[in-house]
Every structure is written in C-alpha cells, then in structure tokens.
Amino acid sequence: MLTRRDLFRLAAAGTLAAALPPALLAGDPPAPVVPPRPASRARAVIQVWLWGGPSHLDTFDPKPGAGRDFCGPLGKPIATSVDGLLIGQSLPLLAQQMHRCAVLRGMTHGSNGHETAAYLMQAARPAGDGLSWPGLGAVVSKLRGYEAGYRGLLPPYITLTTPQGRFSESGFLGGRHRPFATGGDPAAEAFAVDGMTVQGLSDTRQSSRRQLLADLDGFAAAHPADATVRELRACREQAYELILGDAGAAYDLGREDAALRDRYGRHRLGQSCLLARRLVEAGVPYVTINANGWDTHKRHFEAMGRMLPQLDAAVATLLEDLAQRGLLDSTIVWVGGEFGRTPRILWEPPWEGGRGHHGKAFSHLLAGGGVRGGTVVGATDERGENVVTRPVFPWDLFATLTGMLGLAPDTQLPLPQGGSVALLGPPPAGRSGGVLTEIL
Amino acid sequence: MDSSTRHLGTVVILLAFCLAVGLGAAETEKNPARCDDATFLRRLHLDASGCLPPYQALKGFLADRRPDRRERAIDALLASPAYADWWAWRWSDLLRVKAEFPSNLWPLGAVATHRWLRQSAALPYDRFVTALVTANGSGFSDGVVGFYRAIPERTPGYYADAVALVFLAQRSDAAPAPAFAACFAGLAFKPTGAWKEEILWWNPALIPAGTPAPAAPDGTPLAVAAGADPRPALAAWLTGPGRQDLARALANRTWAWLNGRGLVEPVDDLRPGNPPSDPALLDQLAATLIDSGWDHRALLRAILRSATWQAEAGNSGYAIRRLSAEVLLDALSSATGSADRWTSQIPEPFTVIPALPAVALPDGSISNTFLETFGRPGRSSALAAERSDAPSVLQAQRLLTSEQVQQKIVRSGWLKRLAGESTDPADELWLRILCRPPTAAERARCAVALAGGERRAALDDLAWALLNTTEFSTAH
Structure with a gap:
C-alpha cells in the first residue's frame, strides 16, 4: 500500500545506505555515491529489449573453455574490432562494432522471475517497497516529454511494436507516460501504425469524414465552454495534424534505401531498428524495441541459429547507420534482457538443449550517447555462472543512463497520493557496484 | 430536449422520492432542469452498469409513458447481471485484482476473486x-x-x-x-x-x-x-461502532462513481482536515446505506433518483466527463455489435480469453492497447488516482484512424443490413450509437451524406462520425 510513511522509510534507508561504503569487491576503487554529471551528450535512447533473457554465453560473454555442456555448438568465439575482446561466433557484424560498445559482463540481480527481473532491470528498484516505480522510458517521457517542453507530434516514448505487458512501464507516473505502441509489423509490405492509417481509406475520404464529424458534433457546439469538451476537441485537432501532416512520415520505411533496409534485415527486429533510427531522427527521445522470443527453455540452439543472425544484422547496422549520420554521439543504444540463461545446458528431454533463467550473471551492451567504446565492465567465472569482478547492479546501470541523459538524481517525481520522490535513490547497500565511470 | 418527457406527474413523483430518501434541501433548492428520457437512460446504464443501454430496451423506454418509468428502469438495472459486473469491476480496481505484478494473484486467483466479487453483488x-x-x-x-x-x-x-x-x-x-x-x-x-x-x-x-x-x-x-x-x-x-466511517467511505466512492467527483476529493483521503463539499449530504447518504440494512443498491437508488444526478449536463449540473477506458471500448463494441479481443502475457502458454466486455474482464493482466491508451489503471495500488480519464492525442488518433475502430464498423451486422434497405437509416443510426433520436437538422445532414455516393460507404462514414463525436465519448 502506498503511504507517505514509505517515503520516510525510503529516506531513512537512504541515509543509512549513504553512510555505508558501496558494496565493492576487493581491489576495486570506491565509486562515487552521486553520479558524475558531465555535459550530457545523450538526447535519445534506443532500447533493444530482449524479452525472455538471452544467453550471455552465446552472445557477449563466451566461455570456450567450459566445454560442450556450456557452449553447445557455439564454442568458437570470434575476434572483434577491439584487441583481445571476443564475442559469440554468431555475431560477426556486431564484432566489427565493438569499438563503439561497452560490454557489461558483470550484470547481476539474482532474480529468476520474468516479471520481477524485468521490473528490476527497467525501474532499478526492488519489488515490494510499497511503490510501483516507472521504467526509464516513462521517466524520460516525464522529464523530456510534453511536460518538459517537447513539442513533437510523435509521442515522446514509443514502443515497437507491442507493450511489455508484464508490468506497467509507467508505474506511479500513470497512464500519460505509458509508451505508445505502434502495433503492426515494420517488416510487412504495408506497415500500418495503430491509429495512423486505415487501410483503403483515401485522403479524400478522410477529409470528407472530418467535415461530416464537424457537422454532426452538435454536442460539442452546445457545450463550448465545458473543460472536458474543449480538451477532447483540442486533442482531436492535434491528432489530425499528425495523421494528415508530415510528422507521420517518420513511420514510412518506404522512404529508406532498399539496400539499407536489406542490411538491417527484412525481419521484425531489423526493420524495427531502422524505424527506431527514423523516430530518433525525428526527435523522439525514447524508443523501446520489444524483441520477443529469447525465453528459450527448449531447443535453445535451434532458436539461436535463427535469432542471433537477426540480432547481429539489426544492431550492428543500427550502430553503423547512427554513426554515419552523426547521431550515435547523442543516442544511447542499450541492448539486453531481464536476465541471462543458465550456462549449463539441459540436454535431456523435454529441454533437448535448453537453457533456464539466470539472474546471477548476464550481459548487457551499451553504445553511443558518450559511451566509451571498446570497454568491458565486470567479468564472470570460467563457466559464466557468477560475477567475479565488478558487479553491475540495476541501480548502477540506471544511475549511469540517467546521468548520461543529464537527469539530476534529485529530480523529483510526483506521486499519485501527493508528495514526490527523488528520481534516483542512494545506491542500495550490497546491491551496487557504483556508477559505470569506466565507460564514461 | 423533449418537453413531453417533462411530465408534471414525473416531476412530482421524483421530487417525492428525492425527499423521501432524504437528499437534502440544498439539492432541491438549486432545482436544476432534469435531463430528457433518452439522456437519462444512457446515463443510467453507463453510470451503474458501465454499458450503453441495449437498443431494444432504449426503444421500449422511449415509448413508455408511465410516470414511474425512470424508477422502474433504475430498479431493473440494479437487479440485472450488468450491475453485478459493474460492482465487481469497481471493486477489482480497489482490491487490485490482477494475475501478475505488483499483485501476484496468478490467473486462477484473479478469476476466483473476480467471481467472488460478482457473486457478492447482492x-x-x-x-x-x-x-x-x-x-x-x-x-x-x-x-x-x-x-x-x-x-x-x-x-x-x-x-x-x-x-x-x-x-x-x-x-x-x-x-x-x-x-x-x-x-x-x-x-x-x-x-x-x-x-x-x-x-x-x-x-x-x-x-x-x-x-x-x-x-x-x-x-x-x-x-x-x-x-x-x-x-x-x-x-x-x-x-458496528465504526460503521459511520465505513458507510461514509462507500457513500463517497459511490457518489464519485456516479457523478465523476466525490463529495470528498481525493475519494480515498477521508480525514478531518479534508471535509466534504456537502457534509450533510454525505451524512444522509451514509445513513441511507446503514438504514437500508447495508444494501448498497439502496444507496445507488437514492443517488440515481436525485435531482442532482438527473440534472441536465454541463454548467453546474451533471458533470460531462470522458467515459472510462473499459466503458468507452464496450460502448464502441455494443454500438457496432462487435466483440473485442484480449491478450494476457500470463501464464505461458497464453490462455484463451473468452469474448467478454471489458467491464467484465476478471483479471487486470488481461488487456489490449485500447484500454492502456485510455487510462485503465495498472492496479498497482488501491488509489483511485491510478485511473486516468483525461483525454489525449493518442486516444483521439485511435478513435479517428485505427483499424480497431474501422473493423468494428466494417463488421457491424446492423450497418450491413441497413445498407441493403432503402429506408431512412437516421433513426437507427442515432438510437444505436448516440442513444437518442436525431434532430431535424441531423436527419437532413444524414440524407446529404447518403446522397453523395455508395450507400454502405456513406453509412460507414456516418457511423464513424457519430462514434467520434464528443457526445459519444462522454457521459453527459
């Protein structure tokens, strides 16, 4: 239950935690408690959310020495554009982008439930503290959206193509900061954005419908001063600007070069990455790509044979494309899921080469927005089961990302029951390795 | 406004009821004009069942000349299964009935809780x-x-x-x-x-x-x-000893459900420092609930019969407000005659969800984009503020140009039937969508639209326009 007392309790816990040294493994330098605030370069975030949790061993934290029971058929990692850095053999295109990337191999939170882990990774708060915290996208929508001077007709927080579903992305910030989910399939011949187009409806008919509506909305005419009626009419006029005006062109992938579309990959993930670039170009500050299908308990390697090449082409082309257009410096690309997958492979039926949930150790990838490329943060043991140096907790990642976006940690977020709470609490005792100064 | 509906006998009887249930002098002094019968029935069904009045019930009601037809309509609705759905829906928000996160009832528990709420409406x-x-x-x-x-x-x-x-x-x-x-x-x-x-x-x-x-x-x-x-x-x-507080809390919530605002706001912050806008009225409503033997339908009946709730919309009368997410989607579905589709991420593999109205969904984890866009609460807390009925551009877009709304129109059985007839469709269009007969001017505009081209396309455009009016998307 939400109460004002929770705030006192949270504040008290914060005071306590701030007095303690951050939990660090021996030998690591102490991290600052308050994230540094360099002149932020990041204006936008493209979050490639790999729903279900991809295997860290098969992607960014290969363990060739662990043998077939851990690597399966993917036991030969490949060299990258960074000396000494190896990644999974199924990602040759991404390998050539590693000089632009920071690989977070120390990700950990220990939760193996999809919903709790997804909440932890995106809201960076433990579940059950009495508040339902917003994810980073909703925070950006709140602090960089319409209430903060954003004037774009495109919504400030867009999800390609479906919402996350497992938890409310906007938390206590409420429905206004939920993402706009486009629906449709960007890889389809005719990509229809929910609420932007109706198939077979010509512009002429749209216009005549608009006139008909104006003529038949006598109720609005009879209540010109009513606040609700005025607001409904104002929203309708703005919607028409978006539907009939130029802003909607950002969704039109037909305006892209066919060869570039091929490089991204003619699949949902590839074309979503291309669309995300177009949206960021048009000024949208936060785009989430919900890439489903990574919860591979059964026949994992068959799925990887299909999915990793798609991920490889989509993200590698996105990084190259953003860089060529001069957008990478101002756009954070964040790739990862709610956890990793169990390093030891389950060969027996019914799994037949499956991997379970693994919240103790996994990897995320960051690039752009000022991230120092070619860096690796943290390391796991020889089997990828536990983090052995430089753990990266959800708080650390969230603090780093908000810092890169120039959002002050003490920015107040309003609570529905009144009062407000700081965007970023102090690092939770025992659950923080500090801000990722290594990549800034 | 149909003046014949303001039958003197009705007014006398309504005033008598109003005084009998003790809705105070402050209420009747203002003596606001009452809404007409069509507006009354639409408002009644939306506020106390979350649905538009069924077409046949509406036609029957508009033909009913009995002086006590409004009281009969109120009693019939409160005794119907639609009221139980509405009660369960309101309480599912308060009890956070949801399969997963942050409540973790799981699908079986959510369905069981919803079923209990529905069965407990009496x-x-x-x-x-x-x-x-x-x-x-x-x-x-x-x-x-x-x-x-x-x-x-x-x-x-x-x-x-x-x-x-x-x-x-x-x-x-x-x-x-x-x-x-x-x-x-x-x-x-x-x-x-x-x-x-x-x-x-x-x-x-x-x-x-x-x-x-x-x-x-x-x-x-x-x-x-x-x-x-x-x-x-x-x-x-x-x-027992705490019953005044218990009754006042439900009376205030019920007033807010039916009028858009509580006598105390926020509705879930009753304390001495936050007094009601009309303390005597809140006390009377609480007394009505207790004296009826805790029959919450008696409380609803008292409010629904009151001059305040039956006042004309706008100005200082009945507050015009956007329909809540579930209610608006159900209104679109029932006006066109097409059910909606739902999804739930939980559990895997995904469950099959029957074609229920949104108001009757048993689990907050079952949803669709429309409900999310129109501010359905995430049921993270029991606070009323979680629900947002504020209009937005995205909502307008979804009503104006979405496959979802377009498909409802295209698949509508009665629009298809009307396309095959040659009679004037205005009455049925207006009654089915706006729950009232058209005015002469509207009938003329309808004829112009139909003269312009192919009949089915013109009917679709007319239905689309009526579904997009502020009249359709608000309670008034």
Missing part, C-alpha cells in the same frame, strides 16, 4: 466487508482471500494500511498504530502442492513477543483471547 455491504476482512483459505478456491493475497508487501502494517484505505478511505501518514497492525500479526500464507497456490491462515505462533493487544483503527480495544484471530472482532467493530 450481499449486504456489512457482510461483504466482514467476509473480506476475515478471509482464510486458498486463494484459488476461495476468491475472497484475494484481498490479502493481492497486497504485495506481506507485513501486518501493510495489511492494516490496506484495510484502512480500501474500507475506510483513510491513508496513513505514519505507520499504523501497532495495536491496529496487531490484528494481522498472525496472518500467514502456506504453499500447497499446486503451482502458485497458497493458503491464508491464522498462525498464532507468528505473533512476536511484545505485540500489543489488538485494537480497532481508532484505538478501541478488541476483546480477543490471547493468540486468537482478532479479525472477526475487527469486522464487528467496522460494521
């Missing part, structure tokens, strides 16, 4: 509250247990906060009094062999040494043997 409110507060058992077979299971933080303090917020509309500034929290000190869940099933029970061994003797929220000691479950005594206090 239960007197004192027994309803007692059942919830004293719940024990498996959350999968005893839906009433869902109240406790949906509270993510399993500590006596949070249980006490939930009871105070949900039933008394009281928020706590500080930790609840230890003696009140002691009412829940022995509450425990134990797992069973079934996946995610848990049994709520009272375990005296859990009560820490030094726990004070249990007391009601106001500090009144509860007479309970040491170690015994104090919740029956707490329920007896809530429905």
Whole structure:
C-alpha cells in the first residue's frame, strides 16, 4: 500500500545506505555515491529489449573453455574490432562494432522471475517497497516529454511494436507516460501504425469524414465552454495534424534505401531498428524495441541459429547507420534482457538443449550517447555462472543512463497520493557496484 | 430536449422520492432542469452498469409513458447481471485484482476473486466487508482471500494500511498504530502442492513477543483471547461502532462513481482536515446505506433518483466527463455489435480469453492497447488516482484512424443490413450509437451524406462520425 510513511522509510534507508561504503569487491576503487554529471551528450535512447533473457554465453560473454555442456555448438568465439575482446561466433557484424560498445559482463540481480527481473532491470528498484516505480522510458517521457517542453507530434516514448505487458512501464507516473505502441509489423509490405492509417481509406475520404464529424458534433457546439469538451476537441485537432501532416512520415520505411533496409534485415527486429533510427531522427527521445522470443527453455540452439543472425544484422547496422549520420554521439543504444540463461545446458528431454533463467550473471551492451567504446565492465567465472569482478547492479546501470541523459538524481517525481520522490535513490547497500565511470 | 418527457406527474413523483430518501434541501433548492428520457437512460446504464443501454430496451423506454418509468428502469438495472459486473469491476480496481505484478494473484486467483466479487453483488455491504476482512483459505478456491493475497508487501502494517484505505478511505501518514497492525500479526500464507497456490491462515505462533493487544483503527480495544484471530472482532467493530466511517467511505466512492467527483476529493483521503463539499449530504447518504440494512443498491437508488444526478449536463449540473477506458471500448463494441479481443502475457502458454466486455474482464493482466491508451489503471495500488480519464492525442488518433475502430464498423451486422434497405437509416443510426433520436437538422445532414455516393460507404462514414463525436465519448 502506498503511504507517505514509505517515503520516510525510503529516506531513512537512504541515509543509512549513504553512510555505508558501496558494496565493492576487493581491489576495486570506491565509486562515487552521486553520479558524475558531465555535459550530457545523450538526447535519445534506443532500447533493444530482449524479452525472455538471452544467453550471455552465446552472445557477449563466451566461455570456450567450459566445454560442450556450456557452449553447445557455439564454442568458437570470434575476434572483434577491439584487441583481445571476443564475442559469440554468431555475431560477426556486431564484432566489427565493438569499438563503439561497452560490454557489461558483470550484470547481476539474482532474480529468476520474468516479471520481477524485468521490473528490476527497467525501474532499478526492488519489488515490494510499497511503490510501483516507472521504467526509464516513462521517466524520460516525464522529464523530456510534453511536460518538459517537447513539442513533437510523435509521442515522446514509443514502443515497437507491442507493450511489455508484464508490468506497467509507467508505474506511479500513470497512464500519460505509458509508451505508445505502434502495433503492426515494420517488416510487412504495408506497415500500418495503430491509429495512423486505415487501410483503403483515401485522403479524400478522410477529409470528407472530418467535415461530416464537424457537422454532426452538435454536442460539442452546445457545450463550448465545458473543460472536458474543449480538451477532447483540442486533442482531436492535434491528432489530425499528425495523421494528415508530415510528422507521420517518420513511420514510412518506404522512404529508406532498399539496400539499407536489406542490411538491417527484412525481419521484425531489423526493420524495427531502422524505424527506431527514423523516430530518433525525428526527435523522439525514447524508443523501446520489444524483441520477443529469447525465453528459450527448449531447443535453445535451434532458436539461436535463427535469432542471433537477426540480432547481429539489426544492431550492428543500427550502430553503423547512427554513426554515419552523426547521431550515435547523442543516442544511447542499450541492448539486453531481464536476465541471462543458465550456462549449463539441459540436454535431456523435454529441454533437448535448453537453457533456464539466470539472474546471477548476464550481459548487457551499451553504445553511443558518450559511451566509451571498446570497454568491458565486470567479468564472470570460467563457466559464466557468477560475477567475479565488478558487479553491475540495476541501480548502477540506471544511475549511469540517467546521468548520461543529464537527469539530476534529485529530480523529483510526483506521486499519485501527493508528495514526490527523488528520481534516483542512494545506491542500495550490497546491491551496487557504483556508477559505470569506466565507460564514461 | 423533449418537453413531453417533462411530465408534471414525473416531476412530482421524483421530487417525492428525492425527499423521501432524504437528499437534502440544498439539492432541491438549486432545482436544476432534469435531463430528457433518452439522456437519462444512457446515463443510467453507463453510470451503474458501465454499458450503453441495449437498443431494444432504449426503444421500449422511449415509448413508455408511465410516470414511474425512470424508477422502474433504475430498479431493473440494479437487479440485472450488468450491475453485478459493474460492482465487481469497481471493486477489482480497489482490491487490485490482477494475475501478475505488483499483485501476484496468478490467473486462477484473479478469476476466483473476480467471481467472488460478482457473486457478492447482492450481499449486504456489512457482510461483504466482514467476509473480506476475515478471509482464510486458498486463494484459488476461495476468491475472497484475494484481498490479502493481492497486497504485495506481506507485513501486518501493510495489511492494516490496506484495510484502512480500501474500507475506510483513510491513508496513513505514519505507520499504523501497532495495536491496529496487531490484528494481522498472525496472518500467514502456506504453499500447497499446486503451482502458485497458497493458503491464508491464522498462525498464532507468528505473533512476536511484545505485540500489543489488538485494537480497532481508532484505538478501541478488541476483546480477543490471547493468540486468537482478532479479525472477526475487527469486522464487528467496522460494521458496528465504526460503521459511520465505513458507510461514509462507500457513500463517497459511490457518489464519485456516479457523478465523476466525490463529495470528498481525493475519494480515498477521508480525514478531518479534508471535509466534504456537502457534509450533510454525505451524512444522509451514509445513513441511507446503514438504514437500508447495508444494501448498497439502496444507496445507488437514492443517488440515481436525485435531482442532482438527473440534472441536465454541463454548467453546474451533471458533470460531462470522458467515459472510462473499459466503458468507452464496450460502448464502441455494443454500438457496432462487435466483440473485442484480449491478450494476457500470463501464464505461458497464453490462455484463451473468452469474448467478454471489458467491464467484465476478471483479471487486470488481461488487456489490449485500447484500454492502456485510455487510462485503465495498472492496479498497482488501491488509489483511485491510478485511473486516468483525461483525454489525449493518442486516444483521439485511435478513435479517428485505427483499424480497431474501422473493423468494428466494417463488421457491424446492423450497418450491413441497413445498407441493403432503402429506408431512412437516421433513426437507427442515432438510437444505436448516440442513444437518442436525431434532430431535424441531423436527419437532413444524414440524407446529404447518403446522397453523395455508395450507400454502405456513406453509412460507414456516418457511423464513424457519430462514434467520434464528443457526445459519444462522454457521459453527459
């Protein structure tokens, strides 16, 4: 239950935690408690959310020495554009982008439930503290959206193509900061954005419908001063600007070069990455790509044979494309899921080469927005089961990302029951390795 | 406004009812003009069942000349299954009925809790509250247990906060009094062999040494043997000495459900420093509830019969407001005659969800983009502020140009039938969509639209336009 007392309790816990040294493994330098605030370069975030949790061993934290029971058929990692850095053999295109990337191999939170882990990774708060915290996208929508001077007709927080579903992305910030989910399939011949187009409806008919509506909305005419009626009419006029005006062109992938579309990959993930670039170009500050299908308990390697090449082409082309257009410096690309997958492979039926949930150790990838490329943060043991140096907790990642976006940690977020709470609490005792100064 | 509906006899009888149920002088002094019959029936069904009036019921009502037709319509609706759906929907928000996160009832528990709420729509409110507060058992077979299971933080303090917020509309500034929290000190869940099933029970061994003797929220000691479950005594206090607070909380919520705003705002912040806009009225409503033997339908009946609720919309009368997410989507579905589709991420593999109206969905995890866009609450807390009925550009877009709305029009059976007829379709279009007959000017505009081209396309355009009017998307 939400109460004002929770705030006192949270504040008290914060005071306590701030007095303690951050939990660090021996030998690591102490991290600052308050994230540094360099002149932020990041204006936008493209979050490639790999729903279900991809295997860290098969992607960014290969363990060739662990043998077939851990690597399966993917036991030969490949060299990258960074000396000494190896990644999974199924990602040759991404390998050539590693000089632009920071690989977070120390990700950990220990939760193996999809919903709790997804909440932890995106809201960076433990579940059950009495508040339902917003994810980073909703925070950006709140602090960089319409209430903060954003004037774009495109919504400030867009999800390609479906919402996350497992938890409310906007938390206590409420429905206004939920993402706009486009629906449709960007890889389809005719990509229809929910609420932007109706198939077979010509512009002429749209216009005549608009006139008909104006003529038949006598109720609005009879209540010109009513606040609700005025607001409904104002929203309708703005919607028409978006539907009939130029802003909607950002969704039109037909305006892209066919060869570039091929490089991204003619699949949902590839074309979503291309669309995300177009949206960021048009000024949208936060785009989430919900890439489903990574919860591979059964026949994992068959799925990887299909999915990793798609991920490889989509993200590698996105990084190259953003860089060529001069957008990478101002756009954070964040790739990862709610956890990793169990390093030891389950060969027996019914799994037949499956991997379970693994919240103790996994990897995320960051690039752009000022991230120092070619860096690796943290390391796991020889089997990828536990983090052995430089753990990266959800708080650390969230603090780093908000810092890169120039959002002050003490920015107040309003609570529905009144009062407000700081965007970023102090690092939770025992659950923080500090801000990722290594990549800034 | 149809002047014939303002039959003198109706007015006299309505005033008599209004005075009889004690809606005070302040109400009748303003003597606002009453809305016409068509507006009344639409408003009644939207506010007390969350649905548009069925087409045949509307036609029957408009032909009914009996002076007590409004009272009959109110009574019929409150006795219908639609009212039970509405009651369960309102309470599912308050009890956070949701399969997953932050409440974790799981699909079976969510459905069980919703079923219990629906079946309890006829239960007197004192027994309803007692059942919830004293719940024990498996959350999968005893839906009433869902109240406790949906509270993510399993500590006596949070249980006490939930009871105070949900039933008394009281928020706590500080930790609840230890003696009140002691009412829940022995509450425990134990797992069973079934996946995610848990049994709520009272375990005296859990009560820490030094726990004070249990007391009601106001500090009144509860007479309970040491170690015994104090919740029956707490329920007896809530429905006995504490009944004024209990009744005022429900009266205020009910007023807000039917009028868009509570007499106290926020509706879940009743305290001395936050007085009602009309204290006498809130007291009268609370007395109506208690005196009726805790029949919440008597409370609704009193409000629905009042001059205030039946006033014309706008200005200082009935407040015009956007229909809530579920209600608006159901209105689109029932006006066109097409059901909607739902998805739930939980559990995997995805369950098949029957074609229910949005208001009747048993689980907050079952949703679709429309409901999310129009501000359905995430049921993260029991606070009313979680629901947003504020208009937005995205909502307008979805109504103006979305496949979802377009498909409802294209698949509409009655529009298809009208396309094959040659009669004037204006009456049926307006009655089915706006729940009233068209004016002469509207009938003429309709004829112009039909003269322009192919009949089915013109009918689709007309239906689309009516569905997009502010009249359709608001309660008024």
